[in-house]
Amino acid sequence: MLNPYPLQETDELSYQFVTDGGVTYHIYFLDYSYMFADYPMLANNVFSFNIDVVSGSVDTALSDERIGITVVEVFKTFFKERENVAVYVCDSSDERQLARKRKFDFWFWKYNDGSIIKEDGVAIVEDVEILNSLLVHRSNPLCMEIIFAFKDLNARAGDK
């Protein structure tokens, strides 16, 4: 059985792990709770999840299963606080957002033990598709309301 990579706290803002292939990943969370004034059930615990390669060749990471295991393990720790809500938005700066979505989907399909619910969305803003996912713990008492709010948010993304 494969283990997750050890997560290191490198500074006051982020975490990192280094793969066997020498690729260093940064993981950081941003608090967006202040933007959810219209959704009281979401208002205090909404964080975006971000993962970036900061050094090393990504080619060596393509078949590394421990990366996905590590990411899912990060979420299991994140959801020890049951009311936390995470949103993952696929980076589109290099137009590889679909590949990122597929990888993220695969990680959760393969390694999620069922405790985390992942709801996918597409927000269309100014004719641009923003691929995103909501992650919420199954035991969150407001789980269904949060998913409904997330769907509403995607539907309203193009409102003026």
Added chain:
Amino acid sequence: SIFKKMLEDKNAINQHLQKGGKLKDLKNKYRFVKPL
């Protein structure tokens, strides 16, 4: 659009890192948290 904001932040931070910048350079610009 919250998603647009999230995406813009993410792309800006990623580009900063790719140029060799550090997250701590941005700590007053974004709401970094450590929930783990």
